[in-house]
Amino acid sequence: MRYLSVAEIAKKWNISERSVRNYCAHGRVQGAFLTGKTWNIPENAEKPERSNKRKEYPITLLEILQEQKASKYPGGIYHKTQIDLTYNSNHMEGSRLTHDQTRYIFETNTIGVEKEVLNVDDVIETVNHFRCIDMIIDHAKAALTEKFIKELHLTLKSGTSDSRKDWFAVGDYKKLPNEVGGMDTALPEEVAGKMKALLTAYNAKE
Structure with missing residues (x-):
């Protein structure tokens, strides 16, 4: 392997020789070693990132939600x-x-x-x-699945009076027919097939 001097690395990285020596002295340049008082630096060594580099803030809505969730940011x-x-x-x-x-x-x-x-x-x-x-x-970037939808339903209904009803399928598809707002919905035996078709179409979208 070929080694370069502090001056050569400073020119290559476009920084001062003092900065190069500091990086080496703090062990931030992999493979660099001293011979007497001279630093020998691998020619393919990567320039360390500045420790005071400006923090990159989240830019997408999901990143903001994830950061604020993790930090419990109010308001x-x-x-x-x-x-x-x-x-x-x-x-x-x-x-x-x-x-x-x-x-x-x-x-x-x-x-x-x-x-x-x-x-x-x-x-x-x-x-x-x-x-x-x-x-x-937490799962926003994963493909939407029947398993995850059922996990959400189980989480939502856990501990409620519905969870104590024999006929109420907590964490699973319904067992009895129902209507919503006076409109008929899929029959229990149709739900699994319709959900698979819906999820296939949904996950195919970019």
Whole structure:
């Protein structure tokens, strides 16, 4: 292997000789060694990154959500997404919790009410919904699968009164026919096939 001097490396990396010596002295140049007081540096050695290099901030929405989730950043888009999405989703399913109550549960993991009766399922599903959103953020880049959808349903319904009903398939497809808003839905025996077709089409999109 050919070795270069500090001066040659400084010219190659376009930095001062002092910086090269500092990198070598702190063990940041792989393969560099001293002969007396002279540094011998492999010609293919890579220039170390500056320790004070400016931090690269996330630029995509997913990266921002992931960073704010990890840092528990208050008041950002992750905070707003958790509260608004949970409130609206649960409200469509009949939850009686208000937006403020949903926010309070997310921010404090407690709920204070006076002269009001709350449905325990509404509170449990709200907390579970927060977990589901975290799961979606964590798996956002993975292909959407039946297994993951069932895991979300299991997480959402865990600990609710529905989970104690023999006929209610927590973490699985429905066992009994139903309707939504007066409209018929797929029969239980049709669900698996329709879900496979839907996921195939969804995952084929870029």
